[in-house]
Amino acid sequence: MTASTQGLLAIYDISGIQEYIFASNRLRENVGASRIVGEILKNDLPEVMQAVADQTQAQVKLEWYQRVGESKREAEESFDIAHKDSILAAEIVYIGGGSAIVAYRDRNYFQQVNIEFAKRIIETTYTLSMAVAHIETNFGKSDQFGTDRMRLEGELERVKAGMLRQRPAGAFPISEQESFGGLPVTSHDRKSGEGISTVQTLKRQAADDERLKVGEASSHFNEIFPLPKELKGLKWGFEMKDMVRSTGEDGYVAVVHIDGNGMGQQLKNKMEVLQNDNVSYAQAVVEMRKLSLEISEGYRENFYRVIKHIACVDSILKENMLPIRPLIMDGDDLTFICRADLAVPMAAAFLQDLESTKLKLDKQDKRISLSACAGIAIVHSHFPFSIAYDIAEECCKEAKKKRHKEKDCHRESDSYLDFHLVRGSYVQQLKDIRNNLTFKKDEQYGRPYLVSAPKLSTDPMAADSFNLLHTCLEHIQGHSDQESTWPSTWLNRLYREYLANGEKLDILIDELRSRNLHLKQLYQTKEQNNVGQLDYAEEKLSDHPHATIFDALELIDLYKSAVFSLDGAGETQ
DSSP: OOOOSOEEEEEEEEEOHHHHHTSOSOHHHHHHHHHHHHHIIIIIHHHHHHHHHHHHTOOEEOOSEEEETTTEEEEOSOOGGGSTTOOOSEEEEEEETTEEEEEESOHHHHHHHHHHHHHHHHHHHSSOEEEEEEEEEOTTSSOOHHHHHHHHHHHHHHHHHTOOOOOOOOOOTTSOBOTTTOOBOOEEOTTTOOEEOHHHHHHHHHHHHHHHHTTOGGGGGGSSSOOOGGGTTOEEOOSGGGTSSOSSTTOEEEEEEEEESSHHHHHHHHHHHHHHTTOOHHHHHHHHHHHHHHHHHHHHHHHHHHHHHHHTSTTOOBTTEESEEEEEEETTEEEEEEEHHHHHHHHHHHHHHHTTOEEEOSTTOOEEEOOEEEEEEEEETTSOHHHHHHHHHHHHHHHHHHHHHTTTTSOTTOEEEEEEEOSSOOOSOHHHHHHTOOSBTTBOOOOSEEEOOTTTOSOTTOTTBHHHHHHHHHHHHTOSOOSOOOOHHHHHHHHHHHHTTTTTHHHHHHHHHHTTOOGGGGTOOGGGSTTSSOOOTTOOGGGSOHHHHHHHHHTTTSOOGGGOOTTOSOOOO
8 A cells, every 4th residue: 555645534433322331220231232332443443444455455543542550551652653653554643532533544445434433333333323524634734623623513513413313113014012112123132031122232242241351350451441450349330229229219310420621622622732832743642642641541540539438438339230331431421320319428538639649741741630510300210310410411401511610710620510309200301390399489499519629619608619518418417526417307307498489488587597407507517606606586587598408408318428529639749
């Protein structure tokens, strides 16, 4: 194959991932879908590229990172296809953030890879769609990688805007339908004998592969989300019974969606730094590989640090099974299902720890601060997961809106958290539900909450601070050193009054005072008062953070306070 001075830069993007993973209420199928999605770009694309190279006798370079030790990855330090005398037909630039970028010298090879990769996606997923965009480049003769990357992303947006999502054929009148999605039955589950569709078959087969890997030391690298060696012997939850405390009234689970803040802009800033330093095309690729890995590893390491802490908390593990199952862990995108009482404190602990993580940006030691926003949907275990994910995603968007609105008041690295508890059906939009509930004339929901690293917090007990919510929950649950703990009867009455929009809240508070129960007891500590004793003499209705108290009452049985610490887990340098 002859070398070409003109090449192609291509990007591969898989559409409909969240819908694919959360299409079923069976955790086994969610796990299988997660495994399939996790392997598409990571394993399937390189395998297809190698297979086509073998058929066409082309030379390709698929290694864009090297593994160091059990879990550490380091970027490949060379970008050989950029050399003018390179005979490579293709080289992977990097894979991460839900997409893969590949450099090509041979257009025919590029087209053949696209054909074979599309076939692989249909064979392994049946319903996912692939978007491919490409631009022409000379790999540095006159083009800059940063400029090429921006052009490529613009081309991808154009391609995706014109795509039509293909749907599998529905059932005919003469065919049997599977019970959940109505697709035609094409096989039967080998364990239960249940009639299932092609999509379900693929997901369950992948789930069985994942189950075989769990806990096997020899297959550590084959797990999509392997637990760190410090937690050897533990396993992720695999079935819904692993996620709930019991199958009764408290059978609640949570879907947690965490998304990084402004990573696109920070990557753009990185490219501008590289261009200002006049680095070569090849070196810019290497630097982007490093940053992509650092972001991915930063999120993964922080997540596992929280998991290690959770594994040490009493009454969480059941037969060495963690009531947690990560489903998406790609760059700055993290989604997992967990036991309901772990979701809010676990997400807050993750955001708190993430805030202390900084990545080096340039030679002058400027840093990229990792931060994110989290959305949490707490639902019954039989609630449709597809809707639960939509709620979690909507909560995450609300958190990002709050962050953008408050950006002048706080730091760029601030993280926010929002949650929603669904006790029955979910028939209204989140915004409408919240607009219909007020606690006094000028106060509505306290969510989303600001989550800050301990050393970075300017006002740790502000009304919108997660620290205040955590402190309130500790008081209500009786885990603090507060001078009195309220009886559950009065906590329930207060909660019901808030649900009634606080129309008779002042009357209830007077009745509470007569029993020496004061709202300050629910959220203030003795240290907040100069004389070491809470002052109730001048207590007014408007003095209290009613929205935060309401949120705490709503989470009273759905919050494991030992998972989150006001002091944090320590900084990561």
